[in-house]
Amino acid sequence: MKITALLVLKAAPETSDPVILANASDVSHFGYFQRSSVKEFVVFVGRTVASRTPPSQRQSVQHEEYKVHAYNRNGLCAVGFMDDHYPVRSAFSLLNQVIDEYQKSFGETWRSAKEDSSQPWPYLAEALTKFQDPAEADKLLKIQRELDETKIILHKTIDSVLARGEKLDSLVEKSSDLSMASQMFYKQAKKTNSCCTIL
Amino acid sequence: MQARHGHSSYRDRTDEFFGVVETLRRSIAPAAAAPNNVPYGGGGRRDDPRSNAVMQSEFNRRASVIGLAIHQTSQKLSKLAQLAKRSSVFDDPTREIGELTAVIKQEISGLNTALLDLQAVRNSHNDERNISRDTTTHSATVVDDLKNRLMDTTKEFKDVLTLRTENMKIHENRRQRFTNNPSKESTNPFVRQRPLASKPAPSQPAPLPWANGSPSSSSQLVPRRQGEAESSPLLQQQSQQQQQQMVPLQDTYMESRAEALHNVESTIHELSNIFTQLATMVSQQGEIAIRIDQNMEDTLANVEGAQSQLARYLNSISSNRWLMIKIFFVLIAFLMVFLFFVA
Numbered sequence: 001m002k003i004t005a006l007l008v009l010k011a012a013p014e015t016s017d018p019v020i021l022a023n024a025s026d027v028s029h030f031g032y033f034q035r036s037s038v039k040e041f042v043v044f045v046g047r048t049v050a051s052r053t054p055p056s057q058r059q060s061v062q063h064e065e066y067k068v069h070a071y072n073r074n075g076l077c078a079v080g081f082m083d084d085h086y087p088v089r090s091a092f093s094l095l096n097q098v099i100d101e102y103q104k105s106f107g108e109t110w111r112s113a114k115e116d117s118s119q120p121w122p123y124l125a126e127a128l129t130k131f132q133d134p135a136e137a138d139k140l141l142k143i144q145r146e147l148d149e150t151k152i153i154l155h156k157t158i159d160s161v162l163a164r165g166e167k168l169d170s171l172v173e174k175s176s177d178l179s180m181a182s183q184m185f186y187k188q189a190k191k192t193n194s195c196c197t198i199l
Numbered sequence: 200m201q202a203r204h205g206h207s208s209y210r211d212r213t214d215e216f217f218g219v220v221e222t223l224r225r226s227i228a229p230a231a232a233a234p235n236n237v238p239y240g241g242g243g244r245r246d247d248p249r250s251n252a253v254m255q256s257e258f259n260r261r262a263s264v265i266g267l268a269i270h271q272t273s274q275k276l277s278k279l280a281q282l283a284k285r286s287s288v289f290d291d292p293t294r295e296i297g298e299l300t301a302v303i304k305q306e307i308s309g310l311n312t313a314l315l316d317l318q319a320v321r322n323s324h325n326d327e328r329n330i331s332r333d334t335t336t337h338s339a340t341v342v343d344d345l346k347n348r349l350m351d352t353t354k355e356f357k358d359v360l361t362l363r364t365e366n367m368k369i370h371e372n373r374r375q376r377f378t379n380n381p382s383k384e385s386t387n388p389f390v391r392q393r394p395l396a397s398k399p400a401p402s403q404p405a406p407l408p409w410a411n412g413s414p415s416s417s418s419q420l421v422p423r424r425q426g427e428a429e430s431s432p433l434l435q436q437q438s439q440q441q442q443q444q445m446v447p448l449q450d451t452y453m454e455s456r457a458e459a460l461h462n463v464e465s466t467i468h469e470l471s472n473i474f475t476q477l478a479t480m481v482s483q484q485g486e487i488a489i490r491i492d493q494n495m496e497d498t499l500a501n502v503e504g505a506q507s508q509l510a511r512y513l514n515s516i517s518s519n520r521w522l523m524i525k526i527f528f529v530l531i532a533f534l535m536v537f538l539f540f541v542a
Contacts, residue, residue, distance in 0.1 A: 058452055089455045140459040147466040154473045161480050168487045175494035182501035189508035193515075 002026075003094075004038075004066060004081040006128050007046040008102050008121075011053065011077040018050040018077060020116040022102065024124035025081075042081060050077040058092055071095040076102065090138030094131050098124065208308055216319050223257065255334060258321060262341045265313050269345065272306045273352045276359060279303060283363040296363065303356060310349055318342050 005025035009018040025042055027035045045063060053059045053072040061068045062084075069091040070079045078095040101123055131137040135145055279299045321338045515521075 089452065089459065092452055140456070140463065143463055144459065144466065147463065147470065151466065151470060151473070154470065154477070158473065158477055158480070161477060161484070165480065165484050165487070168484050168491065172487055172491050172494070175491045175498065179494045179498040179501065182498040182505065186501045186505035186508070189505040189512070193508045193512045 001085050001132065001134055002029075002083050003086065003128055003132055004083070005042045005046070006081075006094075006098060006124055007042070007050075007079040008098060008124070009046060009050040009077045009079060011050045011055070011072050011075055018047050020046070021076075021106075022117065022121040022124050024120065024128045026128055045081075046079045050079055053077060058095075060088060060091075067091075069095060071099065073099055078102075087134050087138070087141065090131075090134035090141055093139070094127070094137035097137065098127060101127075208311075210312055212312065212316065213319065216316055217323070219316075220320065220323055227257070255338075258317070258338055259341075261313070261317050261320070262345060265310060265317060265345050266348070268306065268310050268313070269348045269352060272303060272310065273348075273355065275299060275303050275306070276352060276355050280355070280359045280362070283359055283366060300360070307349070307353055307356065314342070314345055314349060317345070 003026065005023070005027075007020060007024075008022040009020050011018045020043065023043070025039055027038050030038050045068060049059070049061055049068050049070045050072065053070045055072050055074055057072055059070045059072075061070070065083065066081050067084055067086070067088075068079060068081055069088065070077060071092055076099055078098045080091055080095055082091055102121075105121075105123065135141045279296065282296050282299065321342060
């Protein structure tokens with residue numbers, strides 16, 4: 001369940017190459033010498049996929065051991081490199097969030113970008129780390145997970161309520177025995193008290 | 200002079216046709232024999248007015264043959280229309296429909312050419328001899344009538360074909376809804392392709408945009424009705440092949456979201472059930488607790504009563520008065536007995 005890279009690109013119409021607007025990648029699990037080549041690979045594949053994604057479309061491509069998910073919304077394209085286990089839906093909701101965030105923070109300035117911007121966008125980097133767990137990105141997954149936990153807790157509750165019921169039953173038995181015994185005791189005491197006048 | 204109508208393939212048989220006319224003239228002039236359609240290139244001989252009537256009846260005969268053929272074709276067409284309407288998902292008479300379609304198409308084109316021949320015959324023997332104006336108008340009317348009928352038949356044929364394609368679309372639609380995954384995987388090789396290898400893919404011309412477009416556009420209709428709030432409007436099919444694979448992927452995304460929501464909803468239902476059961480059990484146990492409470496109160500009352508009795512008994516035991524009286528009576532009794540026996 002790993003995200004390797006997140007890219008935001010401006011997907012120009014078919015002629016030109018997409019322009020990279022933001023890039024965050026996590027290459028820590030590659031060896032030191034492979035890191036730069038992996039970054040290049042990410043950039044290149046990201047451009048290719050973004051140029052192939054028509055506007056208002058989502059797309060997933062399998063490339064070697066990565067799945068590349070791309071979402072193009074009116075020219076602003078977000079591309080994510082995830083492994084096979086990452087659920088597709090949370091990937092796309094993550095891309096949605098990234099695009100919304102980008103539009104909120106940068107408005108429309110990206111439309112005029114002509115070359116790759118090299119300044120890192122901190123949101124993207126922290127998004128990369130935060131969303132390694134797919135439940136974070138996808139609210140539905142989170143809700144489902146919490147509901148399952150709640151269900152487990154409720155099952156335990158029901159078991160303990162059943163045990164409580166059994167204990168209450170035994171308590172009822174004991175208390176009724178006790179009340180019987182105390183009644184006998186009272187009668188006996190009354191009997192000895194009333195007939196001792198003689199002797 | 201030769202009018203084109205409907206879907207007939209335009210074949211220029213003028214030369215053959217003139218040859219036929221010559222043959223006819225030659226064959227009818229000695230005797231009123233049946234014409235044969237063998238193209239016979241040769242010189243023309245002037246006909247004598249005696250064969251006028253023969254030509255005219257020839258014309259009539261041919262017109263009636265054509266009319267009959269048109270009628271048969273329209274009958275076959277109605278059968279085809281029935282088949283096309285009737286088709287359900289499972290016993291699809293595709294083969295029969297295909298055969299019937301081919302047969303009808305052939306007949307229509309044959310009829311077209313026959314009609315053209317007829318018209319040319321009429322025009323040719325209009326040119327070459329003097330016939331009355333009435334005959335001319337009569338033959339013109341006949342030819343026009345046949346043309347109209349053929350046009351109607353062709354139109355019906357077109358309608359039936361349209362109906363047939365719509366039905367096929369609906370079937371594809373239904374088939375994809377019921378057997379979801381296999382068809383999606385077969386139409387979605389894009390997911391399995393590498394991006395570098397995907398360069399040749401979009402440049403492939405779409406082989407059958409009609410056949411491919413209809414299933415994916417019909418599957419486009421289905422998840423749109425599922426109404427996700429996020430569903431972005433799908434554009435018309437511009438880049439055909441890519442778009443067609445994109446549409447099933449979009450559907451997959453939407454459907455997975457819909458499915459996740461359904462799961463969440465059913466989980467919440469189960470949770471509500473569990474809560475209800477919990478509440479029932481707790482209320483039942485509440486009654487048990489009340490009973491226990493009452494029992495304990497009874498016990499308390501009994502024990503208190505018993506304790507008061509015993510306290511009174513203790514009081515009565517611990518006081519000495521009765522004891523003194525008892526001792527006194529015992530002494531008196533002894534004295535009495537003593538006095539009684541001694542004195």
